[in-house]
Amino acid sequence: MTPTDPTTEVVARPRVEGDREQEIHEATLTVLADVGYDRLTMDAVAAGARASKATLYRRWNSKAALVIDSLCSMKEPHAMPDTGTLRGDLVSMFCGMGGLTDARQIAILASVITAIGRDQDFAEAFREQFIGPKAAMNHQVFVRARERGEIRDDVDLDLIVPALPGLLLHRQFLMGEAIDASAVERVIDQIILPAVAVAGRPHDTSSTSSPETKEDR
Template sequence: MTSAYAVHGRIRTTARHDELCRAALELLSELGYDRLTMDAVAARAGAGKATLYRRWTGKASMVADALSRMKAIPDEVDTGSLRGDLVAMTCGFGAGDDPFQTGVTAGLVSALVHDAELRDAFAEHFLAPRKRMQLTAFERAVRRGEIPPQQDFDLLAGVLPAMVFHRMMTTGQAPDADFALTVIDRVLLPLAHQPGPRRAPAPPDPAPPEPAPTEPIQTRPS
């Protein structure tokens, strides 16, 4: 039976959706995000532009969705260890040895800096699901007694994406699986095993103000 993909209240076949996403990513790799248009994607995929707008609100949501499908993550990860979970979540890394994925990444990165609509779509469709999975993995590791509680897991979940984008922006090199594993083993896991930050003791209540001195009452002699 043909699987389906639901979007905008309609059911679309996954195969056709994949074709449209592939066309979008090919043009992103060839032209860059700024020169990418919905018309060009429709022409590359042999589809009408209305077909694209039935699936996406514009090119930002289209590119974010296409990238999420190219670098898909498992629906659920629970390997029994924090490292195993984090490694399983990076199974989509591999752009370093794939010229197509490298071109897609290069076409995306520069646009993220100046295009707020693309940043919002990318954060919602690509980064947010991965962050939720990491937070779940950290919380599960706490329950197992594998790492201490009171960590800033929200901060830890942003470490790998931040280092990936730093690498791309400063070297032009797309991250690969080895890079992701290095970040996990040398940065994320050591930080996760550190004791949580100690809370500073609450300051003492301020002392009540001393009463102002009063002048003695002068009385006249009778």
């Protein structure tokens, strides 16, 4: 086997994994939040991660693949809350780091909106790999609430589950109103909980906010 054999080259290449891979993901998300998807380049990510562009292409064959993988790498401290109430679970999911009150998360979502409209392959991957798991988790929270008796049996979960993020993102991106914990709680208390409440059973509107949120009131 000669030194120029392609098989030898592939085997000899170092893999991008572990902490190094996460550093590249973080650099990608930083560039994405700063300049948006359209202006993100592999060169900019490589510079931010102090890596070569060749290193990126050894792991990801396109900008879209790198961005999707980086989005999916984001850690969510409240990925599957279990507070015992629907209200508590929703507040935990949508407030704080990784939620819709997280400025960086909103900046990243805003940065890919144009790509979703222009790049069908990116849009499909984004919906399947990034939005899909979040939607499934949100749906499961409502299923658990129904099993606890908090939601009427006739409620259409396919209709009500996306209502909270839909209303909040409408306020953010179309109305230009920043999402804060108070906005999240008002939508939950005034729209979501009354819409699903079991007749004769008052829904829980007790605060499950963090101390910082209480101070803001």
